Amino acid sequence: MKRTLLAVALAALVTATHAQQPPPQQPPQPPPQPTDVVTTISGEGGQPPRIAVPDFIALSKDAETIAMAKQISQVLFDDLVFEREFSFIPRDVYASIPAATSLADIPFDRWLVIGTVEKTGNGFKVDARMFHVRTRQAPFGKEYSGTANGRLYAHHIADDLHKSQRDLRGVALTxxxxxxxxxxxxxxxxxxxxxxxxxxxxxxxxxxxxxxxxxxxxxxxxxxxxxxxxxxxxxxxxxxxxxxxxxxxxxxxxxxxxxxxxxxxxxxxxxxxxxxxxxxxxxxxxxxxxxxxxxxxxxxxxxxxxxxxxxxxxxxxxxxxxxxxxxxxxxxxxxxxxxxxxxxxxxxxxxxxxxxxxxxxxxxxxxxxxxxxxxxxxxxxxxxxxxxxxxxxxxxxxxxxxxxxxxxxxxxxxxxxxxxxxxxxxxxxxxxxxxxxxxxxxxxxxxx
Amino acid sequence: MIHLMRSIALILTAASLVVAGACHKKPAPVARPMPPPATTPGVTRPPTPPEPVNEPTIVPPEPVRDDTIASASLDDLNRNSLLKPVMFELDSSELSTAAVQTLQENTAVLKKYSTWAVTIEGHCDERGTAEYNLALGERRAVAARAYLVSMGISADRLRTVSYGKEFPFDPGHDESAYSKNRRAHFVITAK
Known part of the structure; x- marks a missing residue:
């Protein structure tokens, strides 16, 4: 368990930043943003917040998009766990919780990494966020579109999230x-x-x-x-x-x-x-x-x-x-x-x-x-x-x-x-x- | 045909036993009448000429072996090679007394078959690391090659290659396997 997590201050933007990116290419890094709000993430009892990564929300209701949403969240979870920078709740703990239909009705009251998947003309648009459901703090948010498979979307999200939250070069794409x-x-x-x-x-x-x-x-x-x-x-x-x-x-x-x-x-x-x-x-x-x-x-x-x-x-x-x-x-x-x-x-x-x-x-x-x-x-x-x-x-x-x-x-x-x-x-x-x-x-x- | 020959041979053998028993047995027990050969009544046995019995053994063995080697394919030559592998100690490319002995025998073979070209492969056991073993295997092959050259074998006939521990001869994980895998191995590539 990373003790440093306790003391880490997150530079959190009140609203999520969005940038349109084609995932198959290495995305250019977003420009550094001025820090509007400094938030120390600390959970109950001094424990680091435990973050859930529920299934992404399939905005298009076809089987391909639904499978894509599931795959992205699973691979993203694995990618994030690999670096051990955050504390995660195992996915099977909340596997039985019904999936949300939009980002507005998520049945959680905590820190989440979640997003939406929507079918576009010849590919998918994926909107990924890290945010707290109740307080609406959203230190990370980014939009991706392209024709890549779910794993590649997840790898890009994981690397971007580690970069923005920990200034860490993730290895999800290696x-x-x-x-x-x-x-x-x-x-x-x-x-x-x-x-x-x-x-x-x-x-x-x-x-x-x-x-x-x-x-x-x-x-x-x-x-x-x-x-x-x-x-x-x-x-x-x-x-x-x-x-x-x-x-x-x-x-x-x-x-x-x-x-x-x-x-x-x-x-x-x-x-x-x-x-x-x-x-x-x-x-x-x-x-x-x-x-x-x-x-x-x-x-x-x-x-x-x-x-x-x-x-x-x-x-x-x-x-x-x-x-x-x-x-x-x-x-x-x-x-x-x-x-x-x-x-x-x-x-x-x-x-x-x-x-x-x-x-x-x-x-x-x-x-x-x-x-x-x-x-x-x-x-x-x-x-x-x-x-x-x-x-x-x-x-x-x-x-x-x-x-x-x-x-x-x-x-x-x-x-x-x-x-x-x-x-x-x-x-x-x-x-x-x-x-x-x-x-x-x-x-x-x-x-x- | 074969069947017929075999039956004739059997009969001849039986007959020669009788002859041998009758004539050649060195200290034949005295006054003991030989039991008559068990023969079926009514069957008349042919007379027993001894000459054909010796006929198959006339073949001279030495020239035939030489001919086999001269005419064998490279695959056959390497399968039961006259060139014996040179074995090494752990982490070492030094030639032991036994290794020198083997190399002297291999020198004689290479002098006898003076057209053969040979690749000497260096091999290592799995205790060494894959990377260092590439260089160690090469040193083993080169040590064997240098000795053969010093004995007068033309360097042009001897190439070396190192496979490190990539191609173990015995896949086991004990000293018995390891000792087989530390070697300079000779492969005839042209004859």
Whole structure:
């Protein structure tokens, strides 16, 4: 439970602001409004107000609109609960309360997130609000129209509400990418019984899981571009591992590395113009390189006889964290992204550490995989205080952490339910959710 | 045809037993009359020529095995490969004594079949992390390759690839499985 909620002052506008938005595009942020009334939301007995999210009101009485209204409210509820910023009453508590027919006759006397859905020419108009029924306080209100499905409307509402009420970047519109063997296809041309692995994407909550690659080969370690329109990954379709980029909305494929050793673990720079990766092209063990997005201007950052691999960018793009076994076991280090400057060791209390992932602001932490016993666990280390926080505790093995773009959640792989699956967890180790259930799924990466 | 041959063979075998019993048994028990072979009255057995019995065993085994390998498909060659995998310790790409022994045997095979091209795959067990294992697997494959090159095998014939822990040979979760999965695995790609 978020204690901060008690003291939070809500800048509430007396009347809801309305803005017409087409949901499929990223809506421009509403201009900051002068604060007319400052209201401290506090419920009875000093508890934070518990908010209900009843079914949206279908103003058009056709089945499609009614289903849409129900879906929006359920997905919106899930999106809002995910960030744990507000305290919600579970929806089944008021499931039996008859639905309102308009915003004027809502059978509640409390804080609500609710809205109306109306069929328009070729789509829907959705009016979403957060308000108190009795006092008519309405800190949030926004109108959306478009042809999108209910989930997309709900995701936009959730993100806008978090932005306006908490100045929080929600993740409702973000996606995960990961590698999966769920198709059960076998690799052709090999004697050993080997299953193909394809790159998959899903919504942040595991909905809409679908493949990006159909290469019938080994495709691993996918990584989103900052605009979430492209995925870089390693594919063995040419024999050795090479880096490819799938532009998922154009359906095009770029071949970024060719005929130069093996190339693994691509990661886009924060501006999307460069890719750091690990390659054996130097004829030695894997080393860390940076190249332009199109594969040109390859620059080597490490150059020794040890393994240097698994690079990741700092949120500023000025530094790269990577893994090296220069002291024996793999440990995490940082280096300036131009390859100059000192190599600085980050992990000092682990026997084995891999897959650094640098948290976005306002946090400054690196998440990583640590060997903790027979298996591995997810930990974070604060880059300022050096404080280590362990998030998983030996249930199966746990690997490959990746931050949500607001730094409040992580996706990772765990074998705790049997096969390897993708999970999400909060940065404090709470709210574990299983995202995948079919086949083996690994190496998740969260879009920015 | 086969049936007929088999019955002839059976009869010949029975007959040869009789002959052997009569003539060759080394310390045959003295003065003990051999029981007459159980024969059905009325059936006359043919005379027993011993020569054909030996006929099938004339085939020389060695050239045939060589021919099999020379003519086998790549799939068959790799299914029961003459090139044995080189095994490794946890987190290590060092060649153990046993690994060197295996590599010496593989060197001999590669010298004998001097046209073979081979891809050496590096594999790791699941205790290591997926990401680091890619680099570790490569180091294992390269260690095996370097040894073969030092023994005189042309580097052109030996490519490497690392699959990290993506393709375990044994899907189990114990040391018995892990030890099988830490290997440099040889795949013949051309002959």
């Amino acid at each position: 996606r995960l990418t990961f590698t999966s063997d769920r198709d059960g296809q076998r690799m052709s041309g090999t004697i050993e019984n080997r299953g193909v692995k394809e790159i998959y994407i899903s919504d942040y909550d595991g909905d809409n899981q679908r493949p990006v690659t159909t290469g019938r080969t080994l495709n691993i370690t996918p990584s989103w571009s900052p605009d979430a329109r492209s995925i870089a990954y390693t594919s063995y379709r040419r024999g050795p591992g090479n880096i490819f980029i799938s532009n998922i909305f154009q359906g095009t494929l770029e071949e970024v590395t060719k005929n130069a050793g093996e190339n693994w673990l691509p990661a886009f720079s924060p501006d999307g113009n460069r890719i750091c990766f690990s390659s054996t092209r130097g004829g030695t063990s894997a080393q860390v390189y940076v190249m332009n997005r199109d594969g040109s201007n390859v620059r080597r950052l490490t150059n020794d006889k040890w393994i240097n691999t698994t690079p990741t960018w700092s949120p500023s793009g000025n530094q790269i964290a990577f893994v090296s076994d220069r002291t024996g076991a793999p440990q995490i280090y940082t280096i300036d992204a131009d390859g100059l400057g000192q190599v600085t060791r980050v992990t000092t209390s682990e026997s084995y550490a891999d897959r650094p992932a640098w948290s976005p602001p306002p946090f400054n932490a690196i998440a990583y995989t640590a060997r903790t016993g027979p298996g591995n666990d997810i930990k974070t280390i604060d880059m300022v205080t050096q404080k280590v926080t362990q998030l998983t505790f030996g249930e199966g093995t746990n690997e490959s952490p990746s931050w949500a773009p607001n730094g409040r959640h992580l996706a990772f792989m765990s074998t705790r339910s049997g096969k390897s699956q993708i999970f999400t967890i909060s940065r404090t180790g709470q709210d574990l959710r299983q995202i995948t259930r079919v086949g083996n799924n690994a190496q998740p990466n969260w879009s920015r």
